[in-house]
Amino acid sequence: MRDWQIKRRERTKQLIELGGLVRKAGLIELIDDDRPVLLGAFLAIAAKLQGEEREQMLALWRRRGKRAFEQSG
Template sequence: MRTWQVERRKRTRHLIELGGLVVKAGVVELTSDDRATILGALLWMAEKLKSEQGDRARELWAEKGKQAFATNRKEQTTPTVARAPGRT
């Protein structure tokens, strides 16, 4: 496989993963898949990161994202226990 093909596949995978984050966050459903709204929100986020409050925003958002990933991991690894009806 040629170098440009490998790089193209890496880029494609990266873009798909980023799109998956938008879906995972619920943004697609919350915006009814309105691409202009999603882009506007991302542009607002980029402006916030460039501002004086950028470092603080990055810290808060990173922590929230880490918590979401941890919760998702926990949900995927926790076995579902079937309970009898009427029991808690």
């Protein structure tokens, strides 16, 4: 398999996994699959991560995410 094919498969796997997180968080149902809303929320997160509260937000979201993974088994 060629290098570009391996990289493409890795990227595809990553995108599928990220989509799974969106579903796991319940966002698809909560926003009725309104993709502009989802993108807007992601842009708000990105803006937060560019601000002074970056480290605090990462720590908070990491804790919440770990708890959610532990609860779902």
